[in-house]
Amino acid sequence: MSIRAAIAKLPIDPYLLLLIATVGLAWILPAEGKAAGVADASVNVAVATLFFLYGARLSPSAIWAGLTHWRLQTLVFASTYLLFPVIGVALNLMLRGHIAPEAATGLLFVCLLPSTVQSSIAFTSIARGNVPAALCAASVSNMAGVVMTPALVALLLPAASGGLSAHALIDIACQILLPFLAGQVARRWIVDWLLRHPVLTAVVDRGSVLLVVYAAFSAGTATGVWARVSLEDVALILMLDLVILGLVLVTTTAVSRRLGFSTEDEIAIVFCGSKKSMAGGIPMASILFPGHAVSLIVLPLMLFHQAQLFACATLARRYDRRAAPAPSARRPSDGVLGLSSPSAGSPLADPSARLGG
Helix, strand or coil: CCHHHHHHCCCCCHHHHHHHHHHHHHHHCCCCCHHHHHHHHHHHHHHHHHHHHHHHHCCHHHHHHHCCCHHHHHHHHHHHHHHHHHHHHHHHHHHCCCCCHHHHHHHHHHHCCCCCCHHHHHHHHHCCCCHHHHHHHHHHHHHHHHHHHHHHHHHHCHHHHCCCCHHHHHHHHHHHHHHHHHHHHHHHHHHHHHHHCHHHHHHHHHHHHHHHHHHHHHHHHHCCHHHHCCHHHHHHHHHHHHHHHHHHHHHHHHHHHHCCCCHHHHHHHHHHHCCCCHHHHHHHHHHHCCHHHHHHHCHHHHHHHHHHHHHHHHHHHHHHHHCCCCHHHCCCCCCHHHCCCCCCCCHHHCHHHHCCC
């Protein structure tokens, strides 16, 4: 068996293994002195490039086409930017004095992030849900998150983030908003090229996040922040991540059924309304929070990312089995989680479905 095949069989996201390795590298060989300055400058370029690609791959036509289903979109938006923050604020108040302040801040920060795009759509497809609505809801969530997440951080975490200062606004504009808008403008000329080079864009996506993680955890190592967190703290953070995820999954399912949504719409609501984007969250954290605190603040997000993949993969399979047609009638599914690739005319073939989560 090849190394690649062995990794593919592991019950863990291979990308999480890379993140863990990056954390280990930052702990053993942290960027210090001039190297830290180079790392910080590289992070700024990487974040701008990342959001440029986001803008280039999100299809405005696909977004506006799905907005006609306003009840579904409203419920997903409310889950992402109302239900999650309420849960996060409650936990943040309860945890004061029990875990490191940066870790408590990180748990609330998880609740303020936009949804994912790729995994939300993939799980909706696997579960036989409303894929066009999921595409729209996840895309709108990401576009809104460029503004909503910094605003919510300034409102709910003013002490940790320093508030939404003029300097923070300039950083957000230069590293997130302007590159995102530039990507939208350039989309018509480069989207085909991006689709022809999926490996290259995946490397930029994931490589930029790894670079941000390395710089953040290097700063944490240099300032001794890891002496303040134990294995028990990590276990507690993971448990709290699971509590947050479980509450949202149960609530979105119950509300969807209570409001009379179809099963297909319920699936889109549950998967789009319960996800949080690590690919967008870690770069945002590097802008919104002081350098020495970022390593602990993003730890709950890294753990939440893995938790949501496990939970939603299991839930998607349950939905799929509940209403699966005969084998001869089964349609091709998305290539995520080892399934076959979507056809060229399916919603998953849209460039905006390729956005990493």
